[in-house]
Amino acid sequence: MAGSAQNExxxxxxxxxxxxxxEPHEAGFDAGxxxxxxxxLADAAGEAPYRVAVVRHGNVIAQWCEGMExxxxxxxxxxxxxxxxxxxxxxxxxxKIASADDPVVDYYPEMMxxxxxxxxxxxxxxxPEDRGITFRQLISNTSGYMxxxxxxxxxxxxxxxGMNVLCHAIAKTxxxxxxxxxxxxxxxxxxxxxxxxxxxxxxxxYRYTNFPxxxxxxxGIFGNYLQLQAGLDDLARLGLLWLHLGRxxxxxxxxxxxxxxxxxxxxxxxxxxxSAAGERFEGEALCYGYGFWTNEHxxxxxxxxxxxxxASGAGRIxxxxxxxxxxxxxxxPGVYEDQRENDAGILGRVFAALA
Amino acid sequence: MATEIGTDxxxxxINGRPTYxxxxxxxxxxxxxxxxxxxxxxxxxxxxxxxxxxxxxPDTGEWDPDRNTDEFCAHLPEYRAxxxxxxxxxxxxxxxxxxxxxxxxxxCSAYEPDGSFRQPYFDRLARVLAAADQAGMxxxxxxxxxxxxxxxxxxxxLRAITQRVTEWLLQTGHRNILVDVANESATWWHRPAMxxxxxxxxxxxxxxxxxxxGRLLVGSSTGGGADLPQGRWLEVEDFSMPHxxxxxxxxxxxxxxxxxxxxxxxxxxxxxxxxxxxVFVDNLEAAVAEGCSWGFYCQGYGSDYRDLTDWTVRGRExxxxxxxxxxxxxxxxxxxxxxxxxxxxxxxxxxxxx
Numbered sequence: 001m002a003g004s005a006q007n008e009x010x011x012x013x014x015x016x017x018x019x020x021x022x023e024p025h026e027a028g029f030d031a032g033x034x035x036x037x038x039x040x041l042a043d044a045a046g047e048a049p050y051r052v053a054v055v056r057h058g059n060v061i062a063q064w065c066e067g068m069e070x071x072x073x074x075x076x077x078x079x080x081x082x083x084x085x086x087x088x089x090x091x092x093x094x095x096k097i098a099s100a101d102d103p104v105v106d107y108y109p110e111m112m113x114x115x116x117x118x119x120x121x122x123x124x125x126x127x128p129e130d131r132g133i134t135f136r137q138l139i140s141n142t143s144g145y146m147x148x149x150x151x152x153x154x155x156x157x158x159x160x161x162g163m164n165v166l167c168h169a170i171a172k173t174x175x176x177x178x179x180x181x182x183x184x185x186x187x188x189x190x191x192x193x194x195x196x197x198x199x200x201x202x203x204x205x206y207r208y209t210n211f212p213x214x215x216x217x218x219x220g221i222f223g224n225y226l227q228l229q230a231g232l233d234d235l236a237r238l239g240l241l242w243l244h245l246g247r248x249x250x251x252x253x254x255x256x257x258x259x260x261x262x263x264x265x266x267x268x269x270x271x272x273x274x275s276a277a278g279e280r281f282e283g284e285a286l287c288y289g290y291g292f293w294t295n296e297h298x299x300x301x302x303x304x305x306x307x308x309x310x311a312s313g314a315g316r317i318x319x320x321x322x323x324x325x326x327x328x329x330x331x332x333p334g335v336y337e338d339q340r341e342n343d344a345g346i347l348g349r350v351f352a353a354l355a
Numbered sequence: 356m357a358t359e360i361g362t363d364x365x366x367x368x369i370n371g372r373p374t375y376x377x378x379x380x381x382x383x384x385x386x387x388x389x390x391x392x393x394x395x396x397x398x399x400x401x402x403x404x405x406x407x408x409x410x411x412x413p414d415t416g417e418w419d420p421d422r423n424t425d426e427f428c429a430h431l432p433e434y435r436a437x438x439x440x441x442x443x444x445x446x447x448x449x450x451x452x453x454x455x456x457x458x459x460x461x462x463c464s465a466y467e468p469d470g471s472f473r474q475p476y477f478d479r480l481a482r483v484l485a486a487a488d489q490a491g492m493x494x495x496x497x498x499x500x501x502x503x504x505x506x507x508x509x510x511x512x513l514r515a516i517t518q519r520v521t522e523w524l525l526q527t528g529h530r531n532i533l534v535d536v537a538n539e540s541a542t543w544w545h546r547p548a549m550x551x552x553x554x555x556x557x558x559x560x561x562x563x564x565x566x567x568x569g570r571l572l573v574g575s576s577t578g579g580g581a582d583l584p585q586g587r588w589l590e591v592e593d594f595s596m597p598h599x600x601x602x603x604x605x606x607x608x609x610x611x612x613x614x615x616x617x618x619x620x621x622x623x624x625x626x627x628x629x630x631x632x633x634v635f636v637d638n639l640e641a642a643v644a645e646g647c648s649w650g651f652y653c654q655g656y657g658s659d660y661r662d663l664t665d666w667t668v669r670g671r672e673x674x675x676x677x678x679x680x681x682x683x684x685x686x687x688x689x690x691x692x693x694x695x696x697x698x699x700x701x702x703x704x705x706x707x708x709x
Contacts, residue, residue, distance in 0.1 A: 109668045115636070116698075126635075127635060128633065128635045
C-alpha cells in the first residue's frame with residue numbers, strides 16, 4: 001500500500017491513492033530497532049502468512065507482508081464491531097436513532113420475536129428483559145440479549161447475535177433491512193460503505209454469513225452477521241480515522257465525542273453495575289468500550305500507553321491505535337490471536353523502536 | 356370422562372388427585388399447578404354490524420362464531436397432550452383489536468344490557484365445557500370484561516347476571532369450572548361496583564350460589580404490573596389470579612412473593628394462578644419456580660396492541676394457517692406459530708405432558 005502519490009489532506013491518503021512513505025528516522029524511529037521488530041515478526045510467524053503495517057504521522061513507516069498480498073481482502077471478524085460502533089454513532093447524529101440509550105425494540109421490535117426453539121441454539125431465545133436493551137448496551141456487549149439470567153446492563157458477555165441485531169436495527173432506520181426478507185435489501189453492509197468506507201477512500205467489501213444454527217432459527221432477526229472483508233490499506237485507513245477521533249481530512253465522518261467515549265471502558269462496566277461472563281482473563285470487561293478494546297486501565301498492554309485502543313477480531317486481526325504517539329499498527333493477520341500478547345510481541349517492539 | 360376441579364391448600368386437584376402428581380421441574384414441584392392459556396375469545400361473537408366484518412376468516416371471507424368455537428374445542432386434546440390443564444374463556448371476550456373505531460364499537464357479550472342472556476353464547480360455552488371435560492381440562496370462565504360492561508349501566512343488572520350465570524354453570528353438571536368474575540378488576544374500570552374495593556361482593560355472590568351442596572371456586576383477576584388483590588377481595592377469593600402482563604421474570608417472581616407475604620394469603624394460603632401474562636416462557640419458568648400456575652397470553656398481529664411484544668408492527672396475516680395469536684380474531688386455534696409452539700413445547704417439557 002506504500003507509494004508516493006500526493007495526499008489531498010496532509011496525513012490522509014486520497015481514495016485510490018497509495019499512502020505516503022517516510023523513513024523510520026523521519027518518523028522518530030530507531031531504524032535498526034524497527035528493522036529488528038520486522039525480523040522478529042518473520043521469525044515468530046514461521047510458515048504462517050502475516051501482514052503488518054506501521055503508520056505514524058499519517059505515513060507508512062514499515063510494511064511487512066509474507067504469504068499474502070496487502071490488497072487481499074480478509075475477513076475482519078470482530079474487528080468489524082468497531083465499525084458497527086461508528087455506524088451507530090452516525091445513525092444517532094443523523095437523527096435516525098434519537099439516542100444511543102433508546103430501547104432497541106422501539107426501532108427493531110422483531111428482536112423480541114425469537115421464541116424458544118427459534119434462537120441460535122437451545123436455551124437461547126428472546127426474553128422479557130430484552131425489551132429494555134439499549135443500543136449502547138448492544139455495542140458494549142452488556143445487553144444479555146437472548147442470554148438467560150443476564151438482564152440488560154448487568155453482565156459483560158461478548159457475543160455476536162446482539163451485534164447482528166444492532167446492525168439490523170441501524171440499517172432498518174435507513175430503510176435498508178427487512179428481517180422478514182433480508183435478501184431484499186442491501187442491509188448494514190451498504191450503510192457501512194456509504195457512511196464510512198467511501199468517505200475515507202477505503203475499498204473493503206462485505207457479505208453476510210451465519211453460524212450453523214438450529215433448523216428453525218430465525219436468522220433473519222438475529223443472524224446474517226455483517227462480515228467486512230478488508231485489505232491492509234482499508235484497516236490502516238480505519239486506524240487513521242479512529243486516531244483522529246472520527247475525522248478524515250476536513251470531514252468529521254464519525255462524531256468526535258462518540259469516538260472519545262467509544263475507546264474507553266463502557267459506562268455499564270465502569271460504573272461497576274456489571275459482572276462478567278466468559279471472561280478470558282480477569283478484568284477483561286474493563287477493557288471494552290463501544291465496540292473497541294481499550295487499554296484505559298493498562299490491562300491489555302501494561303507497557304503501552306493507556307490511551308491506546310484496538311479493533312480486534314478472530315484470525316489475528318488487530319488495528320492498534322495510539323493517539324498520544326500518533327501511531328497505528330495494523331495486523332491482518334498478525335502473529336498472536338490473544339491481543340494481550342502483542343505487548344511483548346510486535347507492539348512492544350515497535351514501541352521500543354521509537355527513538 | 357368427568358373432570359372435577361378442587362383445591363387443597365395451595366394445590367389444585369383434579370378428580371381428587373393433585374394435578375401433575377409427583378412431577379418436578381428444575382427441582383421445584385409442579386404438582387398442584389394449573390398451567391393454562393388465555394383463550395378468551397373461544398365463544399366470541401359480535402353484534403355490531405359495522406365491525407363484524409373485521410373478524411372474517413381469510414379463507415371464507417365471513418365471520419362464523421360456531422366455527423370459532425368448534426375449532427377451539429377440536430384443539431383441546433392437543434393442548435392437553437402437551438400438559439396444559441386449563442383455558443380461560445370469556446363471556447364478554449377480551450380485547451380483540453384495539454383500534455378505537457373497532458375497540459369502541461364491537462359488541463361481544465353474552466348479556467343484553469338488561470341482563471338477559473344471549474343464548475348462543477351459552478350454547479357455545481356448553482360445547483367448550485363438554486369438550487374440556489372430555490379432554491380432562493378445566494375452564495376458567497370469565498364473566499365480565501370492562502369494555503363490554505360499559506354497555507350494562509345498571510350495577511344491579513351486573514349482580515343479577517352474576518347470580519344467573521353461576522346458576523347456569525352449576526346446572527350444566529360440569530365440575531371442571533373455575534370462575535374469574537372480572538377480568539382485571541381495577542380503578543381504571545371507572546365502575547366502582549366492580550373495582551378492587553368492591554369486587555369481593557361479586558365473588559361472594561358466586562360463592563353464595565349452590566347446587567346439590569356444591570359451589571364453584573371463584574376469584575377475580577388483577578391487572579398486570581404490580582397489581583395484586585387487596586382487602587376483602589384477598590380475604591374472600593378461593594384462589595388468586597394475578598396477571599403478569601408487563602413483568603420481566605424477576606418482576607413476576609417478586610410480585611408473586613409479595614402476594615404470598617400478604618396477611619390475607621398467609622392466613623389462608625391458596626392456589627395462585629397467573630391466567631394472563633405474555634408469550635415468554637421465562638415468565639412461565641419464574642412462576643413455576645415460585646410454585647404458581649401460569650397462563651400464556653398471545654395477542655396476535657393486526658391488533659394494534661403493544662406489551663412486551665409489539666403486536667403493532669405487522670398487519671393481520673392473510674392466510675388462515677398463518678394467523679398469529681389466540682386473542683385477535685379470527686383465531687387459528689392450532690399450535691401454528693413459533694411462539695405458540697415454544698409455549699406448548701415448554702409446557703410439555705415442564706409437565707412431561709402429564
